Amino acid sequence: MSESMYQSIHFKSKGRATTNASKPEVIAKMKEIVGEENVLVAPEKVEPYGADAVKEKFPPEAVVFPENTEQVSRILKLANEYLFPVTARGGGVGYTGGAVPIEGGIVIGTDRMNKIKEINVDDLYVVCQPGITTYNLQKAVEDYGLMFPPDPASYKESYIGGNIAENAGGMRTPKYGVTKHYVLGLEVVTGRGEVIRTGGKTVKNVVGFDLTGLMCGSEGMLGIITEATLRLLPMPEATATVRANFKSMEEACKVLTKFTPEGIMPMAMEVMDKYCIEAVEGSFAFGLSKDANAVLLVAVDGSKEEVEKQAKIIEEIIKANGGFDVVRSKSREEENKLWDVRRAISPSLNKYGDLKINEDVVVPRSKVPELIKGVEQIAKRHKTFVANFGHAGDGNIHVNFVCNRSPEEIARARACVKETFELALKLGGTISGEHGIGYVKAPYLDMAVDKSTLEIMKQLKKVFDPNGILNPGKMFT
Numbered sequence: 364m365s366e367s368m369y370q371s372i373h374f375k376s377k378g379r380a381t382t383n384a385s386k387p388e389v390i391a392k393m394k395e396i397v398g399e400e401n402v403l404v405a406p407e408k409v410e411p412y413g414a415d416a417v418k419e420k421f422p423p424e425a426v427v428f429p430e431n432t433e434q435v436s437r438i439l440k441l442a443n444e445y446l447f448p449v450t451a452r453g454g455g456v457g458y459t460g461g462a463v464p465i466e467g468g469i470v471i472g473t474d475r476m477n478k479i480k481e482i483n484v485d486d487l488y489v490v491c492q493p494g495i496t497t498y499n500l501q502k503a504v505e506d507y508g509l510m511f512p513p514d515p516a517s518y519k520e521s522y523i524g525g526n527i528a529e530n531a532g533g534m535r536t537p538k539y540g541v542t543k544h545y546v547l548g549l550e551v552v553t554g555r556g557e558v559i560r561t562g563g564k565t566v567k568n569v570v571g572f573d574l575t576g577l578m579c580g581s582e583g584m585l586g587i588i589t590e591a592t593l594r595l596l597p598m599p600e601a602t603a604t605v606r607a608n609f610k611s612m613e614e615a616c617k618v619l620t621k622f623t624p625e626g627i628m629p630m631a632m633e634v635m636d637k638y639c640i641e642a643v644e645g646s647f648a649f650g651l652s653k654d655a656n657a658v659l660l661v662a663v664d665g666s667k668e669e670v671e672k673q674a675k676i677i678e679e680i681i682k683a684n685g686g687f688d689v690v691r692s693k694s695r696e697e698e699n700k701l702w703d704v705r706r707a708i709s710p711s712l713n714k715y716g717d718l719k720i721n722e723d724v725v726v727p728r729s730k731v732p733e734l735i736k737g738v739e740q741i742a743k744r745h746k747t748f749v750a751n752f753g754h755a756g757d758g759n760i761h762v763n764f765v766c767n768r769s770p771e772e773i774a775r776a777r778a779c780v781k782e783t784f785e786l787a788l789k790l791g792g793t794i795s796g797e798h799g800i801g802y803v804k805a806p807y808l809d810m811a812v813d814k815s816t817l818e819i820m821k822q823l824k825k826v827f828d829p830n831g832i833l834n835p836g837k838m839f840t
């Protein structure tokens with residue numbers, strides 16, 4: 364990027380009302396707000412803030428690190444005055460480019476807003492700033508015997524603000540739900556720079572519209588979350604995991620619905636196909652059987668007696684439905700080892716090509732076998748490699764099309780993506796279960812959301828952010 368690009372802060376997109384502010388003037392004002400040391404402008408310093416897990420680069424023109432709500436509000440008011448884009452960033456491990464400033468402007472890094480303000484054991488909530496990692500929050504509440512259930516696999520890097528803005532899910536979703544089920548209240552700075560407070564500290568709250576729910580999954584387009592009050596649960600006494608191999612993904616996925624008639628709601632049910640098995644074996648040699656074409660992991664939690672009883676029943680059900688090499692954890696350490704296989708998938712899949720398009724379609728869980736079969740047929744038709752794994756227990760499958768970066772291979776992979784979305788919709792599901800829309804899935808949004816509903820969403824955006832300051836170029840193309 365040439366030095367001249369850094370002379371003004373501006374909208375890069377055409378056809379939008381814009382005032383090209385003098386960059387030095389705006390930078391000076393931002394330094395006044397957050398302090399000189401908390402504003403980055405040098406190209407090599409801002410570059411890392413121009414990408415997320417999608418790995419495409421759109422460097423911002425400056426990165427600003429506020430430490431409190433008032434500073435966030437002042438920055439947004441400045442952006443409205445000078446009309447430059449502002450993109451909020453958490454851990455920067457989103458999968459749809461949400462935190463990436465594709466139309467330039469500044470990035471607000473929430474790293475300094477990482478404090479826990481209160482852990483209330485009696486009333487089961489925690490109040491925190493958005494920049495704390497999910498992992499650090501979980502560890503902090505565990506010290507009080509409490510649990511914050513949403514657990515995206517990225518939990519060591521992702522921030523609570525990012526989790527709320529993406530309404531992140533995770534392994535424990537089948538039993539515990541997703542992030543929005545644990546957000547009691549929020550403090551938000553809207554696109555206009557006003558500070559609003561939604562919800563409160565109670566599980567029950569039906570006063571006015573549910574703006575807390577609206578903010579969950581709003582992808583940094585309506586406001587910047589500056590404080591969250593999150594619901595906690597008591598930490599269960601015990602957990603156990605059963606892992607089994609199957610001859611096919613279809614067999615493994617058909618077991619998913621067999622536990623509920625026995626009164627068991629596993630907290631996690633994850634599958635991986637033979638290509639994932641080959642990839643993790645190639646990288647880590649876990650010793651999975653060569654006869655396995657699918658692996659199923661099922662985890663339960665509760666009291667020691669309950670867990671013991673349920674894990675045994677799960678083992679029996681799995682064996683009766685084609686599972687082999689069935690192993691059950693007897694300790695936390697053994698359990699972690701069983702899950703290492705699952706955690707190893709994502710990085711291992713790179714062996715199949717330079718470009719991995721990781722989709723996260725979701726269908727009602729009984730339709731997972733049909734989804735996987737359909738996806739395999741789509742990939743075969745377009746001569747594209749596909750590996751499937753993920754949160755089968757809630758119907759959310761990570762469909763990974765892997766190819767090399769030649770235009771033909773990419774075009775074939777993109778055709779697979781579109782047909783996979785069509786299939787998920789046909790099966791009663793939708794195009795994203797947890798990664799959101801960002802700019803990556805924006806061209807497909809109208810496949811899943813009808814025109815009138817889309818119009819309401821666009822109007823809501825205008826109410827919160829009339830000048831289109833926040834995260835332009837995302838969601839609505």
Ligand SMILES: Cc1cc2nc3c(=O)[nH]c(=O)nc-3n(C[C@H](O)[C@H](O)[C@H](O)COP(=O)(O)OP(=O)(O)OC[C@H]3O[C@@H](n4cnc5c(N)ncnc54)[C@H](O)[C@@H]3O)c2cc1C
Nearest residue numbers: 453454455456457461516517522524525528532583588797
């Ligand atoms: C290896 C890997 C595994 C993953 N596993 C899962 C998984 O199991 N489940 C899952 O749901 N996702 C998963 N993800 C996707 C991703 O980690 C989640 O979407 C996560 O919630 C993103 O958090 P973040 O802090 O990195 O957000 P970022 O990527 O920084 O930002 C995401 C969006 O949130 C907005 N945002 C960030 N902070 C704020 C704020 N304070 N206020 C308003 N908007 C804000 C941004 O503008 C952007 O639109 C995974 C990603 C990777 C790379």
